[in-house]
Amino acid sequence: MADAVLRPRAVAPGSRIAVVSPASSADPDRITRGIAALRAFGYDAYAAEHAYGRHPPYFSGSPQDRAADLHRAFADPSVAAIICTRGGYGSNYLLNLLDLDLIRAHPKPFFAYSDHTAIQSWILDQIGLVAFHGPMAAADFSCENGVHLASFQSALTGGLVSVGAEQGIRILRPGRARGTMYGGCLSILTASLGTPCAPQTEGKLLFLEDIGVKPYQIDRMLRHMILAGKFEGVCGFIFGEMLNCVSAGTATDLLEQVILRVLEPFDVPIAIGLRSGHVSGGNVTLPFGIEAELLLENNQPLLRYVEPAVSIDHAG
8 A cells, every 4th residue: 555645757849649448459549649739739648559550359458568568667767658549448467467566666757547547546645656548649639629638737847737617617516625535437346345345435535536437336336345344434426427327207406316316415515517538528637646726616616726737857
């Protein structure tokens, strides 16, 4: 278990960014467009060896190949940051292959979400490396208006990320909270319960998001987390856009009703709608492992960080 925050170096304009595929294979055209977009934003982006790879039945490479790409990107002194192509499935194959000592010795911003919540939370919990829950190359940078550029650049350069109603946040239960941001894809966090890689969500300011799961399934996963003790001491909840998390023929606010009912025992502020992870556009970067404030008052929701995600003494 990590006993201190490990901040990577700030990333300067023009820095080299490795694009990797640690899980499923991605559409080649979307990878190419994503890399082109990163270059247009001023970064020297390149594809890792297996970024375009295809390996049966749906991976980008064998677990060993995918882990090796990650290790090379972390170890390469010319690389300042690492961005995944997409999620899909397959990150859990890498958890027992990751060289945490190597990653600790060469900390870098690692951008991902979805299935990669498994990798991000494991690295954060074990060595304290700040996780960057944010846009991926093929999934977001390849799309017009796919990235919330302000939070992406702020997180990389040492600015304090701040997002509110314009980024989708709505108030479900008012209040104020301050704590260490943590979270990711709810399905992945729940799937890791009962394993050595179970997330350390207790006591955190918790962000949860998902896509295409019905409200009763969200209900079941939240209850699973509660029964596992994973919401003990949580100081606030922020839910994502929850894209397509609906049931045909039911009330449009059923998911919000479910969240409020299931989390009724927790007397903390609750927000929903923040576009980070699986989103319709403008994917927001949320650093995990550092302090932030959630202010849900006067119909003016705000999530603002109170410390930078990177070390600003040197820029990579």
